[in-house]
Amino acid sequence: xxDNSSKRVLIIDDAxxxxxxxxxxxxxxxxxxxxxxxxxxxxxxxxLEPFDLVIADINMPQMDGITFLRTLRSKELPVSSIPVLxxxxxxxxxxIAAARGAGANYYLVKPIKQETLAEYAAIFCGRPR
Amino acid sequence: xxxxxxxxxxxxxxxxxxxxxRTGMVFTESxxxxxxxxxxxxxxxxxxxxFSVYFAHLRSEVRDEVEQLINAFTxxxxxxxxxxxxxxxxxxxxxxxxxxxxxxGDPIRIWSAPCSTGEEPYSIAIWLLENxxxxxxxxxxxxxxxxxxxxxxxxxxxxxxxxxxxxxxxxVIARYFHALDDERWQILDDLRQSVRFTRxxxxxxxxxxxxxxxxxxxxxxxxxxxxxxxxxIAAENLYDNLLPGGFICxxxxxxxxxxxxxxxxxxxxxAIVYRRPEELRRAR
Amino acid sequence: MFTALAKIATPESASVALPYLRSxxxxxxxxxxxxxxxxxxxxxxxxxxxxxxxxxxxxxxxCEIARALPTGDASRVLGELIEKETNSNVCSAAxxxxxxxxxxxxxxxLARCAARFPNDPFLTFAVKTASGRIGSSER
Numbered sequence: 186x187x188d189n190s191s192k193r194v195l196i197i198d199d200a201x202x203x204x205x206x207x208x209x210x211x212x213x214x215x216x217x218x219x220x221x222x223x224x225x226x227x228x229x230x231x232x233l234e235p236f237d238l239v240i241a242d243i244n245m246p247q248m249d250g251i252t253f254l255r256t257l258r259s260k261e262l263p264v265s266s267i268p269v270l271x272x273x274x275x276x277x278x279x280x281i282a283a284a285r286g287a288g289a290n291y292y293l294v295k296p297i298k299q300e301t302l303a304e305y306a307a308i309f310c311g312r313p314r
Numbered sequence: 315x316x317x318x319x320x321x322x323x324x325x326x327x328x329x330x331x332x333x334x335x336r337t338g339m340v341f342t343e344s345x346x347x348x349x350x351x352x353x354x355x356x357x358x359x360x361x362x363x364x365f366s367v368y369f370a371h372l373r374s375e376v377r378d379e380v381e382q383l384i385n386a387f388t389x390x391x392x393x394x395x396x397x398x399x400x401x402x403x404x405x406x407x408x409x410x411x412x413x414x415x416x417x418x419g420d421p422i423r424i425w426s427a428p429c430s431t432g433e434e435p436y437s438i439a440i441w442l443l444e445n446x447x448x449x450x451x452x453x454x455x456x457x458x459x460x461x462x463x464x465x466x467x468x469x470x471x472x473x474x475x476x477x478x479x480x481x482x483x484x485x486v487i488a489r490y491f492h493a494l495d496d497e498r499w500q501i502l503d504d505l506r507q508s509v510r511f512t513r514x515x516x517x518x519x520x521x522x523x524x525x526x527x528x529x530x531x532x533x534x535x536x537x538x539x540x541x542x543x544x545x546x547i548a549a550e551n552l553y554d555n556l557l558p559g560g561f562i563c564x565x566x567x568x569x570x571x572x573x574x575x576x577x578x579x580x581x582x583x584x585a586i587v588y589r590r591p592e593e594l595r596r597a598r
Numbered sequence: 599m600f601t602a603l604a605k606i607a608t609p610e611s612a613s614v615a616l617p618y619l620r621s622x623x624x625x626x627x628x629x630x631x632x633x634x635x636x637x638x639x640x641x642x643x644x645x646x647x648x649x650x651x652x653x654x655x656x657x658x659x660x661c662e663i664a665r666a667l668p669t670g671d672a673s674r675v676l677g678e679l680i681e682k683e684t685n686s687n688v689c690s691a692a693x694x695x696x697x698x699x700x701x702x703x704x705x706x707x708l709a710r711c712a713a714r715f716p717n718d719p720f721l722t723f724a725v726k727t728a729s730g731r732i733g734s735s736e737r
Contacts, residue, residue, distance in 0.1 A: 200691070201334075201335070201697070202693070202694050202724045202727055203694070203720070206724070209723075222338075222571070223571055225571035225575060226338065226569060226571035228579050229571060229586055232579065232586065233581065243624050244627060244628065244658075246628060246631070247572070247573075247574065247575045247628070248575045249624040249628040250624065256578075274654075274658060274687040275655060279622055280622075283624070295687055295720065296690070296718045296720040297720065298719050299719060324730055324731045327731065328697070328731050331697075332698060366701075369669075370668070370670070373698070374668055374669070542636055543637075546632075
């Protein structure tokens with residue numbers, strides 16, 4: 186198993202079970218995991234602690250994933266260029282284009298296999314297997 | 315009284331997830347015993363026959379049960395220089411930004427809401443006098459507001475006991491208070507008169523609007539207790555009471571992420587602070 | 599605008615917010631859902647219609663509105679949804695809420711759902727976790 190122990194991933198999703206599912210997948214591959222329940226909390230966490238990757242859902246209360254991305258990318262801070270992997274139940278070209286336009290690095294359609302998530306996390310953290 | 319019955323891990327997780335969603339407070343496994351005791355106190359107080367019944371009661375937000383439970387987890391004492399890292403942020407960062415476009419003599423308005431018995435607005439006044447070199451350059455107005463007229467009356471009188479002053483150095487106490495006796499100190503008249511106290515319900519726009527617009531608002535440890543709808547209304551009112559580019563500080567366990575998307579989030583020296591966006595310049 | 603609607607909380611204001619659930623703009627969907635969440639009594643009147651919508655994305659967002667119902671009602675309504683739901687993501691959204699509100703009656707419904715979608719790894723995980731949460735509370 187590759188050493189991901191120094192890599193930190195922030196999961197932003199308003200569903201507790203989804204966060205638990207991703208956490209299990211990422212921790213099994215040695216990642217350190219943080220959580221946020223919506224885009225605004227995600228921004229706060231990113232401002233307070235260092236992360237290597239963000240996995241963000243689209244539909245969340247208070248601040249959705251697209252608004253989160255736009256806000257993050259528009260701040261002139263080092264953290265603004267962190268890789269963001271967007272997850273969504275929506276698979277239409279419009280949704281994917283919206284995410285890309287807002288600054289997403291990649292887009293995965295739910296449901297996502299745990300192995301797949303861990304694989305992409307490793308790639309975006311710079312450690313492909 | 316015997317030890318409280320233990321919560322199962324799943325009951326604990328259910329509750330922890332609910333509280334995290336509702337308030338942003340995180341309860342990890344390590345806090346389980348601490349949480350259990352307080353939950354069983356509430357189960358007792360509500361005469362609930364089981365955790366399940368209590369949890370359904372909690373979810374229904376009936377008779378402020380969420381407030382009661384959160385109260386059990388938070389320390390609600392008020393005292394001078396409470397959360398002083400925010401006061402430090404005020405002078406180091408927030409006021410610096412605010413005065414960037416002000417001229418000497420321009421007003422700076424700071425709101426402490428709720429102000430309770432006055433510790434917070436007086437702390438702000440004292441902190442500025444002690445720590446801000448430009449305290450005489452601008453026309454500083456500090457307003458303290460609360461829904462409770464009794465605490466406002468006490469605040470206007472300005473008499474405090476030992477516990478309220480525990481974070482202040484003897485020098486600061488000597489400079490800004492006079493001792494009435496061994497147990498009580500009163501804020502000096504000059505300082506007392508420099509803070510204006512008004513009765514305001516944060517959820518009532520017709521009461522908040524007349525307070526005008528502020529450069530900085532301290533709204534600590536009150537929004538967390540409101541239900542979703544009230545929190546949102548209060549946040550909109552507070553937004554209206556901020557000048558464009560003005561700042562609002564919440565309590566350290568609170569976050570706008572559970573309240574409203576209106577504000578920008580900023581980080582300054584270890585503190586998260588929220589800001590009303592600057593207005594875009596209009597072409598003339 | 600959406601907060602003003604929530605303050606008014608009439609059937610009319612719910613009707614104004616509802617179409618935005620279908621919006622292609624994620625921000626509008628979020629604001630509409632937040633507004634509806636803030637007026638639970640009024641939103642509840644539209645719930646069965648929303649849970650029956652032909653668009654699975656709408657049904658999914660509607661599950662969140664059910665969260666605000668009293669515990670027993672939420673479990674019943676979402677249980678009924680799951681039994682006839684063909685979209686696994688919508689089921690997963692309902693299961694997420696049942697983990698919070700569910701009771702013993704929910705358990706067989708969850709089990710049947712997992713059997714219908716054996717190839718959805720998240721749904722399988724969600725049913726297992728939610729069942730665990732529910733099972734232990736019944737003492």
